[in-house]
Amino acid sequence: MQNFNFHSPASLEDALTYLSDHAETCKIIAGGTDLIPNLRTEKLYPMHMLNVLELEELSGISENENTIRIGPTTTFTELIETTLINRFLPLLVKASSQVGGPQIRNRGTIGGNICTGSPAADVLPAVIALDAELELRSKKNGTRRIAASEAVQAPYNSNLGPDELLTGIFIHKLKPGARCAYEKIATRNAMARAFMNLSIVLQRDEEGVISDVRIVPGAMMAFARRITVAEEVLAGKKPDEFLIAKAAETLLGDLKGVWIPDYKIPVFRNIFKRLLGELLLKS
Ligand SMILES: Cc1cc2nc3c(=O)[nH]c(=O)nc-3n(C[C@H](O)[C@H](O)[C@H](O)COP(=O)(O)OP(=O)(O)OC[C@H]3O[C@@H](n4cnc5c(N)ncnc54)[C@H](O)[C@@H]3O)c2cc1C
Structure with missing residues (x-):
């Protein structure tokens, strides 16, 4: 087991002071579910540990x-x-x-x-x-x-x-009428890392035009970010199957320069089309 000073601050002020005094040698710990495995495998050697879990x-x-x-x-x-x-x-x-x-x-x-x-x-x-x-x-x-x-x-x-x-x-707060969808693909239901996940939030105006859309895949890029090329295809349009298919075709544009195993693209495209279809074409 590693040796470090473990500090449970009494207040936010105390926590910020401790962090300021030991910034370069300190790790913050909350639930520890990411941090503790890294301490065990000795990927991290902090000299100080700031426990924020009990801070009101x-x-x-x-x-x-x-x-x-x-x-x-x-x-x-x-x-x-x-x-x-x-x-x-x-x-x-x-x-x-x-x-x-x-x-x-x-x-x-x-x-x-x-x-x-x-x-x-x-x-x-x-x-x-x-x-x-x-x-x-x-x-x-x-x-x-x-x-x-x-x-x-x-x-x-x-x-x-x-x-x-x-x-x-x-x-x-999501506005009335806003819709959202989330799906995760992993090997089994519990304790599995995502092969991919997809978050979608969208809003339509009174005419049914898509007025706001944000689409964020996970485990598809080096770190999560919005896929704006596909969002731009959808924004400002009335949805139908052709529009969703067109947006799905642009997904590679958003993922350009990113190495992704071949199997992920068709799977991702299908999830993308299905979730958007559920959000936009079903009442
Ligand atoms: C068996 C297992 C299964 C898991 N399954 C999943 C899964 O299915 N999906 C998933 O997304 N994750 C999963 N995880 C990862 C992990 O549980 C999550 O990422 C979790 O949200 C980490 O939260 P924590 O409070 O435990 O973070 P900690 O381990 O305490 O900290 C994680 C990092 O965040 C920093 N940090 C924490 N709080 C703050 C703060 N307030 N300010 C600044 N920095 C801070 C820490 O310094 C550290 O670098 C899994 C982990 C394990 C061990």
Whole structure:
């Protein structure tokens, strides 16, 4: 077992000070479901460990008129069981219920899923499809906000500074009439890494025209991001089978330059067409 100083701060202020004092040699730990396996295999050698799981300021789910704030230490089970999330952000419920098995969902947190930046993360793509904003805080620079789509800069590499904490995830409540879909393909139902997943959020106006669409595949690219070429084919149009087929044909444009095993493209295209068909062509 490795030796490190383990600090459980009494307050957010205390946490930010500890992080600022030990930024380069410190790892933040929440549920530990990503971090502890890496400590065991000695991929990481932190000298300091900052435990944020018990920090009240990083927990809880709250709302104002249009927005929901999710504390980063919220577990997947809490997301699945919270009425507010079921009512306004059902995509998060669908994505969270696909994570690991019950033990992982009870322990793993949404903040950990975002900050790990795994290419195969299940919840990060849904958070991006929901156009979330992330609140980051550090002792030196105070508070800043970034789009969830900017959270990761390379596989397993977040855009957070070494002295920064993720302190809140802010997501607009889906408007009435907005629709969303999530699907994960993996070898078995529990404890399996995604071969691919797909998150879709869209909105149509009174005439049935697609007014807003965000599509985010997971485990298809080095890290999750929106596929904007396909989105542009759909936006501003009235949907029919031909439009969906046309958008599916452009998927390779979005995935250009990315190495993907051959089998994934047709499977992904079929899931894409089926989910869009369910959202747009069925009442
Ligand atoms: C058996 C098993 C199965 C799994 N199955 C899945 C799966 O199906 N789908 C999936 O997406 N993931 C899966 N995972 C991965 C993992 O459970 C998730 O990524 C989880 O969300 C990580 O959350 P955590 O709280 O445990 O993070 P931790 O391990 O505590 O931390 C992960 C990373 O995030 C950083 N971090 C955490 N909180 C903050 C914060 N507030 N501010 C800044 N940095 C922070 C840590 O420093 C660390 O780098 C699985 C893991 C295991 C062990």
